[in-house]
Amino acid sequence: MISATALRKIGDIGDGAQTARRFSLATQRNFSCEVARLAVRALHAELCLYPKPGLVSPVDSGSHTDMDAGTFMRSMFALRHYFKKICLAGWRDASFSQLKKLGIAAEAAMLKATHGVNTHRGAIFSLGMLCAAAGRARAQGTALTPAALRAVMLIRWGEELARHAGEDGSTPSNGLRVAARYAVSGAREEGALGLPSVFDVGLPALLAARKRGATVTEERIDALYTLMAHISDSNVYHRAGPQGAQIVREHAERFLAQGGTAHANWHADALHSHQVFVRHRLSPGGAADLLAACCLVQSLAALEKA
C-alpha cells in the first residue's frame, strides 16, 4: 500500500481549497468540456480500432449479436454530458457518493440510448473516475501527469473506492456473479487500487510501442493485447468461464511473445484471433474499456504539455 505522504509527493499536490478559488466558473466549465471531449474521443478511438478479437468495431460486431458500432456511437453521445459533470464534480471536491450518483445516472442514460444494452458500464466507471481526478488535479494546481492523476484519485476517493469494491451492490451484476463463482477480481478491484491495469500495464505498453516508432493503431493493438494477457475480464468469465479466459490469455501471450505489432504478420494473427474469439463468443470488453482509459490518460498528459 502506498502511503498518503508518498502519493502526495508523486502528485505534488498543493493546497486544493486555496488554488481552486483562483479559477473562474468559465475556466472550470471550459476545462471540463475539454476533458469530456477527450473522454469521448478515447471511447471512439477504442471503437474504431481493428482488428480487435471478439470486439465490436465499424467493420463488424465481433462476438455480439445485440450491438454494433452504431449502438456504441449512441452510447458515447449519451455519455458526453456525464464526463463533463463528473469532471466538474471532481473539481469541486465532490464525495464518492456524489460521483456514484452521476455514474448511476450515466448508466441509465447509456441503457436508454442503447435500448438496454450494456456498452460502456466499465468505461463509465473508469473513465468517469479519471475525469473526476483530472478536475480535482486541475483545481489543486497539480499537473495532469499519469502519476498525479492516480495519486489524486487514491488520496481523494481511495477509501471509498475500496469500500465500494467490498459492497455487494443493490442489484446483482455479471461482475459480482463472476467474482462469487470464480473468485476473480474485476472492475471494482481495479478502481480500489487506482486502476493498476491502466497505469502499470496498458499505458507502459502504449508508450513502449510509441518509443519503437509504432503507428497509433499498432500501439493501441499492443496495449489491448497486453491488457488481455494481464486482467481477469469479468465479461470473458461471464460468457465463457475459466476455459474462455484461458483461450484469451493464450492468444494474447502468443501475440506478445511474437513481438506484438512489431511482427510482420501481426495483422493476420490478430484477424485469426478475432475469428477464434467469435467462434467461442468471447469478448474482452473489460480490456477494451481499460484501453480507452489508457488513451484518455495519454491525451490528458498531452493536454498538459500543449
Ligand SMILES: CC(C)(COP(=O)(O)OP(=O)(O)OC[C@H]1O[C@@H](n2cnc3c(N)ncnc32)[C@H](O[C@H]2O[C@H](COP(=O)(O)OP(=O)(O)OP(=O)(O)O)[C@@H](O)[C@H]2O)[C@@H]1O)[C@@H](O)C(=O)NCCC(=O)NCCS
Ligand atoms: C463498479 C461497476 C463497474 C460495477 O461493476 P460490477 O463488478 O458490479 O460488474 P458489471 O456490472 O458486470 O460491470 C463491470 C464492467 O466493467 C468491465 N470490466 C470487466 N472486467 C474488468 C476488469 N477486470 N477491469 C475493469 N473493467 C472490467 C466490463 O465492461 C465491459 O463489458 C461490457 C459487457 O458486459 P456484460 O453486460 O457483462 O456483457 P454481456 O456479455 O453483453 O452480458 P449479457 O447480455 O449476457 O448479460 C462491455 O460493454 C464493457 O463495458 C463490465 O461490464 C460499476 O458499474 C458501478 O459500481 N456502477 C455504479 C455507479 C458507480 O458507482 N460509479 C462510480 C463513480 S464513476
Ligand SMILES: Nc1ncnc2[nH]cnc12
Ligand atoms: N468495442 C467493444 N466491443 C464489445 N464490447 C466492448 N466494451 C467496450 N468496448 C467494446
